[in-house]
Amino acid sequence: MTERIWYELWDVETNNAVASFATQGEAVAFVRQIVAKQSAEYLEQLVLLEVNRFGHTKDLARGRDELDRFQARGGTIGAQ
DSSP states (O other): OOOOEEEEEEETTTTEEEEEESSHHHHHHHHHHHHHHSOHHHHHTEEEEEEETTOOEEEEEEHHHHHHHHHHTTTOOSOO
């Protein structure tokens, strides 16, 4: 069985969901926009999560630098 995965962007300062995405491509596109438009201070309080069908999460990018690297790599994680 294929595991259902989706992506969520959260504001950890306010503990609010900013956006939810069905695919990693959608998440990358949104993160590209938000990195280009938002202040460094705001980006520091964001975390992009991968969520599986059980609700378990994995941090993909946290804060400005990681979000910037995530979108620059097209969604890949880790050193390149």
